[in-house]
Amino acid sequence: MCGITGIFDTRGRRDIDRRVLSRMNESQHHRGPDEGGLHVEPGVGLGHRRLSIIDLSTGQQPLYNEDQSVCVVFNGEIYNYQELIPELQALGHVFHTRSDTEVIVHAWEAWGEDCVHRFRGMFAFALWDRNRETLFLARDRLAVKPLFYALLADGSFLFGSELKSLLAHGGLARDIDPLAVEEYFALGYVAEPRTIFRQARKLPPAHMLSVRRGQPLAEPKAYWDVRFSLDQPVDVEDACAQLNDRLRESIRLRMISEVPLGAFLSGGVDSSAVVAVMAGLSAEPVNTCSIAFDDPAFNEAAFAQQVADRYRTNHHCEMVASDDFDLIDTLARLYDEPYADSSAIPTYRVCQLARKHVTVALSGDGGDETFGGYRRYRMHLMEERLRAALPHGVRRRIFGLLGRVYPKADWAPRMFRAKTTFEGMARTSVEAYFHSVSILRGPMRTQLFSAAFRRELAGYSAEEVFRTHAGKAGTDDPLALIQYLDLKTYLVGDINTKVDRASMAHSLEVREPLMDHELVEWMATQSSSLKVRGQEGKFLLKKALEPSLPQDILYRPKMGFAVPLARWFRGPLRERVREAVLGARLAETGWFNQDYLRHLVDAHQSGVRDYSSPLWTVLMFEAFLRNVLDAPVSDPALVTGLQAPA
Template sequence: MCGISGIFDTRGRRDFDGGLMHRINDSLHHRGPDEGSIHLEPGLALGHRRLSIIDIATGQQPLFNADQSVGIVFNGEIYNYQALMSELQALGYQFRTKSDTEVIVHAWSAWGEDCVQHLRGMFAFALWDRHRNALFLARDRLGVKPMFYAVLDDGALVFGSELKALLAHPQLRREIDPQAVEQYFALGYVAEPRTVFRQALKLPQGHTLLIRRGEPVGQPRRYWDVDFSVDSKIDEVEAREELTRRLRESVKLRMIAEVPLGAFLSGGVDSSAVVAMMAGESSGPVKTCSIAFDDPQYNESEFAQMVADRYKTDHHVETVQSDDFDLIDTLARLYDEPYADSSAIPTYRVCQLARKHVTVALSGDGGDESFGGYRRYKLHMMEERMRASLPLGLRKPLFGTLGRIYPKADWAPRVLRAKTTFQALARNSVEAYFHTMSVIRDAERMPLYSARFKSELGGYNAREVFLHHAERAGTDDPLAMIQYIDTHTYLVGDINTKVDRASMAHSLEVREPLMDHPLVEWLATLPSHLKLRGGEGKYLFKKTLEPHLPSDVLYRPKMGFAVPLSRWFRGPLRQRVRGALLGGPLADSGLFDLKAVGQMVEQHENGSRDHSTPLWTLLMYDAFLRNVMGAASLREAA
């Protein structure tokens, strides 16, 4: 795992400053503390920070082919590199290293832009082809590894593994994108391909970008998408057998390393499944790492211990205090742009623990999206049955009115909290799912915005992100539709972002067997009744794992990696929230109606409403302004 960066002159062959390139490269030191180097030539600068995992002796980068015509900086792992090496050797290519990096260089020479179709793994790379006078950027299919880029006013293209690499360039304009801010306050992250800055972009998952010198920078090209055809005729018994085979293969591929390797073990189904498969492929005990919480409401450690005991793993546990909120500013600096998933705190801690024992850790991320595991999927399907029974013309006025007049009863038992359900039933399927996924919903979000900021938005609403992906989904299966949307939004924008930054902060490589693209493609062909049945999510996955995991692990209620925000904001963080949200950079930004923000703070403090998620989202935006923008306001940045 590594950090990559570079500058490419799209207009000519100017010389780039070596000192600047070193500063850009060094901004990613945490991603690769083992080695660092840059390459300079007229019109091009490449930087690389290395975390040595495979071919430690000879895998240094930037790496060039024998005649120096093709060079690369690469972040990630190509799990089928050994098979590809044999295939390329048969085509006449000779290797000087044993690294997966050199495989990509020769794959480009052999197959050009289609080289990515041959790669199985997680990757982001920049490849320079001197003969074609072109730079080629690529990102893996599920967006596990990040790639940011920006075209500067002078025609230079700067790229890097994190936004901080771009921010290290003095010519990047720190002008905030209002639509990105709206996405953040709706979703808790800035959705692909935007970043919080107008000038910078994320290369979307499953895309490449070819930049030729002397030509305008075009749009990225999609080379892969998941097809939720849900048309497989396989029976359940065959599906279980095939799933077991695919899980084992995916895990085995990800156990190739020349450094200590282990796994996260949360006690949930996904990470437990990965550990079970690893145990079957290991000659010795698997190293596993868990975080325990001193608050029983959030503690899953007993279930992790069940799996550790069953497979006799070398298990390491550390307890996190329930008031572990000192990471707020650290997280803001890690993520570079606003990011509001509070589970980033325990994720940071489990990566910190794992790095004490291993350099590579396997995770269970991506299972919920492909197997149908989120609780919201069950609720959405219940709503879908109700939506199907009444046309939108009747639902919208009926349930819209109920949604407006029904009280917001955060304190009540779940069965009485019907306001959100009424609001969802008044919408079409995609807009209802956006409503479900919003961390601050439209009815709460819009009153928070100032008149000036609403004017800057010009009517834009972040629901456009979901509507855009729904148009491409190519399915009318309601479960498949929201799985497709999640794969292109929540998985890459929230989950993969969280894990990449938290792990790289500790120079830890995390591998994700449940995001193996052949596995994801196969699961997308399975009918939805094998994923969600009788209110049980991950139906096929759990049935397949019954011989491997305790029933208490498989069929207990899902907990997730949560933190006690509500209590924090009424207790130890009360004054910090007041100070941050009602004064200082956030108040000065001009984004918000401070009266509405103050009312939200008051309602949460007096217990009449639970605004913990919106307050955390605001607090993390304040942390972004202070730590990344240097307390610059939106008005000053624009």
């Protein structure tokens, strides 16, 4: 895995300042500690930090074609590169390395922008073609690897694997986008393509962008999308056989490595499935890594050990204290923009452990989205059956009233916590799903934000993100629709962001076989009844794995990768939360209702309400302000990176 960055003069051929480019590149040193390289020519500068995984001796970047008119910097892995090399050689291309990076260069020469259709893998790359005077950027289909960009007022186009490389340039305005703040407090992350800064953007998943000298910046173009056709007639037995074949292929491709390789093993279905298949494909014991918690309510270590024993893995497990909350500022600096998934803490720790033993780790991420595993899917399907029984106008009147008057009862048994269900019943399917996944729901955000900030939003709601994606889903199947929404939002903005930054902080490459786009496409042809059946999620995956994993691994209740926020905020973090949430840094923005912030703190710490998730979201926003927004550029005198010709 690597880090890429660069500067492109869209208006001419002004010289690139190597000091600025180098500073941008070195800001991502953690992504590639093995080697660094720069390419500089008039009007173009590309930077690369390398974590060596494949072709250790000759895979350095930037990497060129035969006459050096095409240059690429690349972050990720092209898993089918060995199949593409002979095809490209037959077209006359000469290879000087054994790396997957060189495939990108020659594929561009052979197929142009269509090259991205030929790549199977996780990737973000930038390619400079001198003859076409074009800078071409592309991101993989499910956005496993990140890519940020910005066009500055002076015509400088910047890009980088992390937002910090754009900030290191010095010319990016740090103006906060209020719409991004609304998205963050709804979802816990800023959704693609927006970033927290007005001037910067994320390249969306499965998109490419061509930047041509002397031309206005074009909009990114989509090159792929998943279609939930649900039209493949197959019985359960045949579907299990096909799924097992596809799992083996996806995992086999991701086991190609010239450095130590292993897997995360949480004891859940997805990571256990990956380890079981790896064990069948490997002549040597698989290296597995997991973390244990000293709080039994969060500890799955015994289940991980059960799988490790069954497959005789080289298992490494470390205990993490349940009060492991010292990473708040570290995480804020790591993610570069507000990010509120508290499972980033154990994810950071398991990556830290894994890097002691391996350089590449396979994970089970993407399994819930691909196979239908989230508990919220089953709840949504139940509500959909109720919604279908009454017209929307009737539901909105009846259940809207019930949702407003019914008390919030976090303290009560689950059967009496009906407020959220009533609120969901009053909404359309997309509105209800957005409502169910929001950290601070609409009424809470209205109270959280000041009147002045609400005026800045001008009526914008983060719900628009879901409505936009839903309009492109191409399905009215209730489960398929919300799977599509998660593939476009939660998987990209939360899961992949979390794993990429946490792993790269430790120079660890993580590969996600359950996000293989061909596997995702195939599952999208399968009936929703093979994903969620009754109260069982991941029905097909579990059936396929019954010969390989114990019943208590496959069918026990899902635990998740959580931390005890509620207890922290009433105990060891009590004063820190109060100081951060009610302190001067948040107040001076003028964006928040101080009375409501005080209500969140007082009600939670008194035990009246559980506001742990909203408070964590506010706490991480305050940490972002202090650690990122207020952080100085290393050399503020270097603010453009471009120099006018003498």
